[in-house]
Amino acid sequence: xxxxxxxxxxxxxxxxxxxxxxxxxxxxxxxxxxxxxxxxxxxxxxxxxxxxxxxxxxxxxxxxxxxxxxxxxxxxxxxxxxxxxxxxxxxxxxxxxxxxxxxxxxxxxxxxxxxxxxxxxxxxxxxxxxxxxxxxxxxxxxxxxxxxxxxxxxxxxxxxxxxxxxxxxxxxxxxxxxxxxxxxxxxxxxxxxxxxxxxxxxxxxxxxxxxxxxxxxxxxxxxxxxxxxxxxxxxxxxxxxxxxxxxxxxxxxxxxxxxxxxxxxxxxxxxxxxxxxxxxxxxxxxxxxxxxxxxxxxxxxxxxxxxxxxxxxxxxxxxxxxxxxxxxxxxxxxxxxxxxxxxxxxxxxxxxxxxxxxxxx
Amino acid sequence: xxxxxxxxxxxxxxxxxxxxxxxxxxxxxxxxxxxxxxxxxxxxxxxxxxxxxxxxxxxxxxxxxxxxxxxxxxxxxxxxxxxxxxxxxxxxxxxxxxxxxxxxxxxxxxxxxxxxxxxxxxxxxxxxxxxxxxxxxxxxxxxxxxxxxxxxxxxxxxxxxxxxxxxxxxxxxxxxxxxxxxxxxxxxxxxxxxxxxxxxxxxxxxxxxxxxxxxxxxxxxxxxxxxxxxxxxxxxxxxxxxxxxxxx
Numbered sequence: 001x002x003x004x005x006x007x008x009x010x011x012x013x014x015x016x017x018x019x020x021x022x023x024x025x026x027x028x029x030x031x032x033x034x035x036x037x038x039x040x041x042x043x044x045x046x047x048x049x050x051x052x053x054x055x056x057x058x059x060x061x062x063x064x065x066x067x068x069x070x071x072x073x074x075x076x077x078x079x080x081x082x083x084x085x086x087x088x089x090x091x092x093x094x095x096x097x098x099x100x101x102x103x104x105x106x107x108x109x110x111x112x113x114x115x116x117x118x119x120x121x122x123x124x125x126x127x128x129x130x131x132x133x134x135x136x137x138x139x140x141x142x143x144x145x146x147x148x149x150x151x152x153x154x155x156x157x158x159x160x161x162x163x164x165x166x167x168x169x170x171x172x173x174x175x176x177x178x179x180x181x182x183x184x185x186x187x188x189x190x191x192x193x194x195x196x197x198x199x200x201x202x203x204x205x206x207x208x209x210x211x212x213x214x215x216x217x218x219x220x221x222x223x224x225x226x227x228x229x230x231x232x233x234x235x236x237x238x239x240x241x242x243x244x245x246x247x248x249x250x251x252x253x254x255x256x257x258x259x260x261x262x263x264x265x266x267x268x269x270x271x272x273x274x275x276x277x278x279x280x281x282x283x284x285x286x287x288x289x290x291x292x293x294x295x296x297x298x299x300x301x302x303x304x305x306x307x308x309x310x311x312x313x314x315x316x317x318x319x320x321x322x323x324x325x326x327x328x329x330x331x332x333x334x335x336x337x338x339x340x341x342x343x344x345x346x347x348x349x350x351x352x353x354x355x356x357x358x359x360x361x
Numbered sequence: 362x363x364x365x366x367x368x369x370x371x372x373x374x375x376x377x378x379x380x381x382x383x384x385x386x387x388x389x390x391x392x393x394x395x396x397x398x399x400x401x402x403x404x405x406x407x408x409x410x411x412x413x414x415x416x417x418x419x420x421x422x423x424x425x426x427x428x429x430x431x432x433x434x435x436x437x438x439x440x441x442x443x444x445x446x447x448x449x450x451x452x453x454x455x456x457x458x459x460x461x462x463x464x465x466x467x468x469x470x471x472x473x474x475x476x477x478x479x480x481x482x483x484x485x486x487x488x489x490x491x492x493x494x495x496x497x498x499x500x501x502x503x504x505x506x507x508x509x510x511x512x513x514x515x516x517x518x519x520x521x522x523x524x525x526x527x528x529x530x531x532x533x534x535x536x537x538x539x540x541x542x543x544x545x546x547x548x549x550x551x552x553x554x555x556x557x558x559x560x561x562x563x564x565x566x567x568x569x570x571x572x573x574x575x576x577x578x579x580x581x582x583x584x585x586x587x588x589x590x591x592x593x594x595x596x597x598x599x600x601x602x603x604x605x606x607x608x609x
Contacts, residue, residue, distance in 0.1 A: 254375060254377050254592070263381075265381055266381075267380065267381035267384075277585075279379050280380075281377045281378065281379050281380075281590065282377060282378045282379070282380065282381065282384060284375050284376070284377050285376075286375055286376075289373075289375065291371070291373060291581060291592070295368075295579045295580065295581070298365075298367075298368055299365060299368070299579070303365075303599075325601070327578065327601065329578050329579045329581060
């Protein structure tokens with residue numbers, strides 16, 4: 001993500017296990033403060049690039065307010081990131097009018113989507129209600145593609161619920177492949193659930209996460225139309241493109257380069273993946289600092305750091321939000337997953353990489 | 362305390378506000394507290410609370426302090442010149458940016474300024490027992506131990522002997538006290554509080570009365586108060602040490 005990320009509503013109608021904003025919703029009682037459209041729009045000049053309507057859940061916003069945010073964008077590229085449950089016709093029409101690309105967070109069909117609970121308080125959402133909501137989200141995505149011809153991409157968060165064994169994972173892969181063919185949804189992002197508190201029991205173990213990512217690498221390479229990330233991005237990383245996704249670059253959790261968040265009161269913040277204690281703190285005013293990377297480089301790999309790791313320049317300790325113990329001073333708990341994935345991809349592309357030495361000559 | 366051998370302590374300081382409302386309320390106070398502290402230290406020498414203070418001054422500040430000290434019968438000595446640094450200094454490096462200046466109310470105190478800072482003897486013994494291996498002995502202040510088996514402590518401290526917010530000069534006593542309720546530090550801190558502007562003294566007490574925490578790991582401490590957090594250089598601990606503080 002780049003440009004501006006609007007976060008007018010720090011609350012949600014769902015209560016997903018592993019939601020990285022869940023601690024914020026718990027801290028504010030899922031009662032977000034009122035937003036000020038004018039204050040948010042006044043921030044549009046802060047940065048060029050796309051404007052992403054984000055949340056909390058942006059679908060909770062009245063369509064008339066969404067229209068004001070979109071109109072003020074004055075032709076800039078617009079995205080929306082949503083849980084998909086509130087993609088009503090009025091919103092889809094608006095997205096069609098303003099050519100908004102929709103990103104939907106969805107973890108799989110029926111039981112595979114059960115981390116994405118149907119009520120804000122996880123324990124109150126029955127499996128039955130959650131499955132019904134999943135069916136509605138599926139219908140909304142199909143409508144967005146088939147009736148409104150909107151660009152749609154999917155973020156799937158991997159956990160034991162949908163990737164704990166290969167039969168579950170293969171169902172996810174089949175589902176993504178089917179939507180690729182039938183709905184022409186090519187862009188897919190496969191993230192790993194990371195959770196230190198309630199819900200941590202569904203987090204993939206580091207070794208299982210590595211297996212899952214390697215299996216997804218193979219599935220991605222099986223069809224050139226599958227623009228599945230981070231695997232395509234990792235190919236780019238290994239062949240000299242700008243590092244993607246954002247957490248492969250050296251992220252500063254107090255000044256996140258990839259996410260310039262605009263909150264409902266017009267104040268500016270960071271990627272909320274980093275707000276592990278439930279406080280959506282403001283952006284630091286001292287520019288980007290690389291304390292985390294300096295620490296990780298100064299500690300040997302065998303002692304829990306990144307010193308000496310051959311993949312460092314493609315990873316930088318990965319996302320601070322998925323750091324061991326939820327502490328950004330540590331490297332990612334999925335370190336082995338990234339190493340194995342880079343190994344797997346580099347094996348697969350070895351024969352087709354340019355011979356840089358020869359090219360230079 | 363389990364430390365990373367070879368990992369240097371950092372001179373780091375970042376300030377992050379919890380919300381725009383907090384920033385609007387506290388940033389002017391925070392800046393005023395920071396600006397006032399060096400003056401409070403000098404006034405403590407003038408008032409006879411301590412024989413001497415050591416202050417890093419840039420050349421402009423040095424030229425202002427020198428005539429002020431002379432007019433007030435104080436003695437000044439340029440001890441060394443050092444490089445500038447970011448935030449709370451855990452150490453100095455030789456350079457030309459700042460003059461480490463001793464300001465004393467007795468000429469003989471300038472000979473060995475470090476021995477004449479007026480810190481309570483119990484706190485001097487405490488600090489000497491840990492420095493320089495432990496450059497930021499807040500865990501030891503809280504627990505009176507270097508125990509590796511324990512990693513979280515909750516203490517009730519006097520605001521006059523609480524060093525956890527000192528990185529931003531939110532402090533009453535000029536030193537790291539030996540104990541959350543060190544009587545000698547409380548006496549010195551209370552006396553120094555009398556030299557502060559009443560508004561900023563109250564503001565400091567308001568901040569200390571908020572539950573706060575000090576969380577040190579891998580040469581950085583995250584100090585949290587409800588309206589803000591500071592990221593500061595601290596002990597190169599190989600395990601995380603967390604101190605939760607309430608003041609009374």
